[in-house]
Structures are given as structure tokens and as C-alpha cells.
Amino acid sequence: MGKKLLVILCFISSVVFSQENSETNEETEISAIVINAQTDAPMESVHIVNLNQVKGTITNEKGEFTLTAAVNDTLYFSFLGFKSQKIRITNDMFKFKDTKISLTELAYALEEVIVRPYQLTGYLEIDVKNLPINNAYQYSISGLSVGYEAGNKNPSAVTKVLGAILNPADLLRNLFGKKPNQMRKLRKIKEDDQIRNLLASKFDRETLIELLQIEKMDIEDILNNCNYSKSFITTANDLQILDAISGCYEDFKVLNRGKKR
Template sequence: MRIFIVGVFCLFSLLGWAQDDSGLETIKAVVKNAQTGTPMESVHVVNLNQVVGTITNDNGEFAISAAVNDTLYFSYLGFKSQKVRVTNDMFKFENTEISLTELAYALEEVIVRPYQLTGYLEIDVKNLPINNAYQYSISGLSVGYEGGNKNPSAVTKVLGAILNPADLLRNLFGKRPNQMRKLRQMKEDDQIRDLLASKFDRETLMELLQLDKMDIQDILNNCNYSQSFITTANDLQILDAISSCYEEFKVLNRKK
């Protein structure tokens, strides 16, 4: 009986060791300003592999789930974003410090002549460029399509999506299944959504989806979003647009 108990204890110990070795653990560290050495509050920290995020507290401290070799992505307005590879030492020691470098911004000259602004509101409003992008709703399809007078291929894109939407979307997403599977996880994490809502540079999306900026633009172009939307939307709106297009692809792909 004693041997049996010892054997069961050893078995559970081995199982526990295997789980610790392969499962996620919690990393605790602090983010500081590289120039001043002061802790930085409200820095966004995203685990690009696990697609989870958090923010630093008043003392610059954060805790996040991770595994060895995961990549942590640090982002804060006015500072250079940074990626850090997770190591065993980061789990053993809780005094790991991450330093972010402040960006130097130079104000560019503001030119108002192209819009012929006069300083009089009633006159200037008439001289402002008009957004000619329109949203088309097509009976039988749950997704609308944008087009406009400044986009000569808008009608072609709409008709192409109607005539053969499955082939169009399969070309977009068929070669990117791993990246696209992260879309749902990204939308479910509040910290990641908050981060994306504050950014317009596509940098975080590029890191999370492992796509370059041109890939993201090609996806949006082929999903019939206007240049006006592509250039002015924040990263969260871009994520929702790609996600909407991808959900349509999955539905059409299942029906085939």
C-alpha cells in the first residue's frame, strides 16, 4: 500500500512538472523611461504569441502570462515601441526592467494654400475637400461595400465580390490561416482593443498578425473598403474591418 501511494505521488509530481514546463507562467517586471529611469504608468504590454495584453500600474509594474521564447510588445505614445523575447531568467527574477526610449518629434510646416483657407468659417467650409466615398448595401449580402467617384475600380471590386466572393476571399486569407486565427483573440482582449483604438500607424496590427503594411492595405482594398476609410481609420477599426471580411470568408468556405 505504501509503495502504491509513493508511486501515485511520483506520478502526480511528474505530471505537475510537465505542466509547469510546457504551460504558461506569470512574468512580473517593470517598465522605465530610458532617459530618466522613472517608472512608466499605462504602458501597453502585449504577448504577441498568446494574444493577451495588460498595462503597467502607477509604479510601472506589470504581470502577464507567457512561455519561454514568447515575444512581449511594449507600446506607449511618444516612445519607441519595443519587442522583448521571454527568457527563463524573467520567470526566476521579478526585478526585470524594460526601458523605453522617447521619440523626438519635429513640427513640420503647415501648408494651407492647397485648400485656399481664408480664416473665415463660412468661406473655408465651402473650400474643404469632400469625402466622396459611399457605402453600398446589396440585397442578400450582410456586408456593405464602399466606393466613390475617386476610386475608378470601385464598381469592378463590388461586381467581382458579388460574382465570385468565395474565390476573392480565398485568395486573400487562404495563405494566412495562422494570422487570421488571432483575429478573434485580439477582439476579445480589452487591453489589446484599447491599445488599437489609440493607434493609427498599423504597427501593432503588423506585429500581431505578422503582416506588413502593404498586406493589410491589399486586404482592405480587396474587401472593397475605400481609401478614405483605409487612411483615416484607427487600428481597431481596421481590425474590425479585416475580421468582418475574414468571417465572410469562413462562411463561404464552409458552404463550398
């Protein structure tokens, strides 16, 4: 009888300990399965990002994934051709290991596409001459690890770059100052290979917006004020945009620290 009582007490204490861990938001691993909402089939290679912990992973061939998380963390699910989804972690998701998360396919209405602006002939030698040329030049400055784009190659472009670098007051003080916590996430994002792989395959800025909690317009403002060209802003993938913002922010911190001294 004494042994049975001891076993029951141990079981109760373990359950209570488990509940306390979830209620105190202690980080632990969560497992779930991602499926196609239309077919119920498991989805492989879906990217999952914990927006709070800035950690990422992908699903295996069975649609399964495991990721470190805590109660109330938000998971962001992304897959090409499917609607991205955010899920807030609850206690139930830790208790039940067969949680299924459904993603819905996007319905695209394809419109007629007419290729006529450059009057392509089919002859490479002729068509190459008719295509627009990207005149955005990048300038490197001694002491800084990144280059700066400034549009056309002319003296005013170089002056524009130097003006932004040497004048911290004009270098996005308001944008960076309003989002200090989000900007601090940049380094953590860059250190996670799964997140970097996801960003390298995306061009829509959606994941960056969720990770940094800033608007798409803010991203464009940051890059404009850091003297990146319009062609770079519109054609770069999300990883290149992340690296550009990160480099600009690091330079800003150095210059801002120097001014305070």
C-alpha cells in the same frame, strides 16, 4: 535530522518542478517594470501585448504589470512618443521579479508646415465649401453583418461590391490562404479589451503588423480587395482596420465553405 532531510527534499522537488514548468513552456504569470530609458522613471499606461497568446495589459502608476506568458513568448511594448519594443520571455524573467524594461523616447524633427492647399479664410461658411468632400459610400448587403465601401455612388460601384461578394475566387484567396494562422488570431484579438483599447488609439498599423505577422502592404491589399475606400484605409484607426479585416475574413470563410460544398 529526519525532519530536516524531509524539508530539504521538499525544497529540491519544488525547485525542480518550477524549472520543469518553465522548460515545458507552461503558461504562468510574469511580472516586470517598464521605465523611461532616459530618466529611469516608471512609465504608467504602457500597453503590453503577448503576441503569442494574444493577451494584453497596461502598466500601473508604478510602471508595473503582470501578464500570462510562457518561455519564448514575445511581448510587445507600445507607448505614444516612445519607440515600440519586442522582448522575448526567458526563464530568468520568471525567476527574478524585479526585471526592468526600458523604452526610449522618439526624437522627431519638426518641419515647417504651411497650410495653403485650400486657401482657408477663417470664415467657416466659406471654408467649408472649399474643403474636399469624401464621396466614399458604404453599401449593406442582406445576410452580411458588415457594409462595403465602393467609392463614388454610381451603378458600377454597386456592381463592384456585388462582384467581390458573389465571386469567392476573386476575394483574396491568396492573401487569406497564405496566412491561415494569423487570420485565426482575429477573433482572439477582438475579444481582448486591452488590445482593443490600444488599437483604438493608434493609426500607424504597427501593432496590427506584429499581431497578424503580415506586412502593411498586405493590410492595404486586403482592404482594397474588400472594397474599402482609400479614404477609409488612410484615416481609420487600427481598431476600425481590425474590424474591417475581420468582417471581410468571416465573409470569405462563409463563401469559401459554400463553394467547397
